[in-house]
Amino acid sequence: DIQMTQSPSSLSAFVGDRVTITCQASQDISNYLNWYQQKPGKAPKLLICDASNLETGVPSRFSGSGSGTDFTFTISSLQPEDIATYYCQHYNNFPLTFGGGTKVEIK
Amino acid sequence: QVHLQESGPGLLKPSETLSLTCTVSGYSVSSHYYWGWIRQPPGKGLEWIGTIYQSGSTYYNPSLKSRVTISVDTSKNQFSLELTSVTATDTAVYYCATPAEGVFRLGQFDYWGQGTLVTVSS
Numbered sequence: 001d002i003q004m005t006q007s008p009s010s011l012s013a014f015v016g017d018r019v020t021i022t023c024q025a026s027q028d029i030s031n032y033l034n035w036y037q038q039k040p041g042k043a044p045k046l047l048i049c050d051a052s053n054l055e056t057g058v059p060s061r062f063s064g065s066g067s068g069t070d071f072t073f074t075i076s077s078l079q080p081e082d083i084a085t086y087y088c089q090h091y092n093n094f095p096l097t098f099g100g101g102t103k104v105e106i107k
Numbered sequence: 108q109v110h111l112q113e114s115g116p117g118l119l120k121p122s123e124t125l126s127l128t129c130t131v132s133g134y135s136v137s138s139h140y141y142w143g144w145i146r147q148p149p150g151k152g153l154e155w156i157g158t159i160y161q162s163g164s165t166y167y168n169p170s171l172k173s174r175v176t177i178s179v180d181t182s183k184n185q186f187s188l189e190l191t192s193v194t195a196t197d198t199a200v201y202y203c204a205t206p207a208e209g210v211f212r213l214g215q216f217d218y219w220g221q222g223t224l225v226t227v228s229s
Contacts, residue, residue, distance in 0.1 A: 032130035034216075043220065050212075055217075096155040097155065
């Protein structure tokens with residue numbers, strides 16, 4: 001199974017700050033990576049597929065990059081509505097696995 | 108508009124079988140590419156349970172494979188999850204999910220149900 005290691009597990013930042021989350025795969029997954037946002041009590045929402053492709057309707061302050069084993073998710077200017085837990089997920093093969101999540105809070 | 112809704116018992120005793128149904132609107136379960144189940148223990152991360160393809164092929168998480176069955180009921184436009192011999196570690200919110208039309212990536216979930224909490228307790 002491919003292990004997805006996400007860091008940090010939590011972070012606190014000011015509104016307007018740039019926020020970066022990393023996700024490392026235990027083996028090469030090319031660009032077969034999704035990023036999801038999950039708000040408390042809600043289902044996850046797909047933000048980015050193929051490591052860097054923003055889903056329709058997702059604000060441009062969200063972005064993703066990387067390939068192979070190392071990936072980055074960035075919020076260029078943190079907004080209050082971005083408070084959530086973010087997960088990476090690979091789809092290189094089965095079993096699909098998720099990172100442990102990064103909880104983003106406002107200072 | 109695509110809508111998924113999970114349903115099933117919210118409380119089970121250890122050793123019982125968990126049975127959940129996902130009722131789909133907006134897509135046909137018989138023609139859409141694939142359908143999946145994902146779960147999330149309280150306060151923890153997401154775990155993929157399994158996926159069923161349009162062809163009927165199924166893929167399961169090896170950690171659950173011996174206990175899991177996913178099936179489709181085309182007459183009701185539903186798909187289902189069965190998990191046998193549950194224990195307290197199976198307590199979680201269970202989500203059904205599916206990709207958007209035209210998505211053929213192996214594991215992309217654009218649409219999710221609201222989730223249903225299943226608690227296993229004696």
